[in-house]
Amino acid sequence: MAEDQIISKTIDFVKDTLSGAEGGHDWFHIERVFKNAQSISKEEEVDFFIVSLGALLHDIADSKFYDGDETIGPKIAADFLGNLQVKQAVIDHVIKIIENISFKGGNIDQKFRSPELDVIQDADRLDAIGAIGIARCFNYGGFKNRVLYDPEIVPNLKMNKEEYKSSVSPTINHFYEKLLLLKDRMNTKTGRKLATERHQFMEQFLEQFYKEWEGKS
Numbered sequence: 295m296a297e298d299q300i301i302s303k304t305i306d307f308v309k310d311t312l313s314g315a316e317g318g319h320d321w322f323h324i325e326r327v328f329k330n331a332q333s334i335s336k337e338e339e340v341d342f343f344i345v346s347l348g349a350l351l352h353d354i355a356d357s358k359f360y361d362g363d364e365t366i367g368p369k370i371a372a373d374f375l376g377n378l379q380v381k382q383a384v385i386d387h388v389i390k391i392i393e394n395i396s397f398k399g400g401n402i403d404q405k406f407r408s409p410e411l412d413v414i415q416d417a418d419r420l421d422a423i424g425a426i427g428i429a430r431c432f433n434y435g436g437f438k439n440r441v442l443y444d445p446e447i448v449p450n451l452k453m454n455k456e457e458y459k460s461s462v463s464p465t466i467n468h469f470y471e472k473l474l475l476l477k478d479r480m481n482t483k484t485g486r487k488l489a490t491e492r493h494q495f496m497e498q499f500l501e502q503f504y505k506e507w508e509g510k511s
Contacts, residue, residue, distance in 0.1 A: 297343045300343075301343070301346050308321060316434065317430075317433045317437075323421060328350055330421065330488075331414050333417075334413045334416055335413055338409055343384065344410045347375065348414045351392060352367075352392055352414060352418060353418075354371055355367035357396075368389045368392050371392055387410065390408070393405075393406070395414060412482055413482060413485075419479070419485070420489060420492065422472070423493060427473055427492065428495075428496060443503075449463070450471060474497075477492075
């Protein structure tokens with residue numbers, strides 16, 4: 295099967311699988327990451343087929359919606375690609391991308407690196423910041439019934455992986471525990487450039503948020 299046909303079938307599979315998913319991790323999130331990855335790939339020397347499959351399948355079963363089980367996503371992706379008779383080397387690379395793309399608190403060493411993962415990771419992180427990132431952050435906070443903000447609960451920047459996964463802190467804290475850290479963790483030149491504007495927008499949002507919280511605006 296030709297690569298473009300495999301990508302097309304993957305798109306259909308992801309759309310169907312994520313039908314009804316939480317708004318910040320649905321097909322539209324995947325589509326944005328896919329588009330971001332396409333844009334970044336133009337400036338990088340990467341295997342676009344692997345980038346496409348990795349971007350499309352990176353959140354096929356996000357562990358946060360499966361009681362923290364990180365094995366489900368890779369298994370679904372491997373079974374799907376195997377059924378399409380994708381080369382094993384490609385499947386293995388895509389699985390490693392899925393297993394290593396997440397932020398996971400930011401305090402662990404990434405076990406696998408590749409130019410393709412760098413591109414997809416930047417594409418995914420871009421969707422976590424800026425206007426879209428803010429919308430996704432509050433959408434997920436509402437989904438988990440978290441408070442917007444509590445001045446008594448300070449952000450925890452030293453969480454380990456398990457603490458990060460089980461955190462129930464206010465939504466605003468997530469800006470400091472993840473979103474505002476992403477600009478300086480971009481892998482590619484294009485990713486860093488795009489992240490700068492989105493980062494500044496988040497800083498402006500927080501400034502306005504605190505003004506309104508205190509009744510000063």
